[in-house]
Amino acid sequence: MTDLPAISQAESLVMEVLWNRSPQTTDEIVAALAASTDWQEPTIKTFLNRLLKKGAVRAEQHGRRYQYSAVLQxxxxxxxxxxxxxxxxxxxxxxxxxxxxxxxxxxxxxxxxxxxxxxxxxxx
The missing domain is CATH 1.10.4040 (Penicillinase repressor fold)
Incomplete structure (x- = not known):
């Protein structure tokens, strides 16, 4: 098995949203996490950016929005x-x-x- 990126517990909550359904916009991810966390959009964007840098997710631009998908299985x-x-x-x-x-x-x-x-x- 290749080395996988280290995913924090908080990042894993974001990943669970994307594992359940991909791709999703930031708004959709924020809405999905609203019930289980008290995170605001900037916090979730920080987690998404970390996950992007780690190669665990990818983002595709569609107009002015990005859609995020899980890369890490x-x-x-x-x-x-x-x-x-x-x-x-x-x-x-x-x-x-x-x-x-x-x-x-x-x-x-x-x-x-x-x-x-x-x-x-x-x-x-």
Missing amino acids: RADWVDSESRSVLGRLFGGRVAPLVAHFSERQQLSPEDLAELRKLIDRLDP
């Missing part, structure tokens, strides 16, 4: 972030991660059932 970003967390916190191993959640009773019966199915599928 969500699946690639999730994979990179997951590997980073596993590496930093659990030595790159999944079992300690699952143990961590199970010890704190944060696995629901549905989670356990899904894990059993996954193990059965992976273990011939």
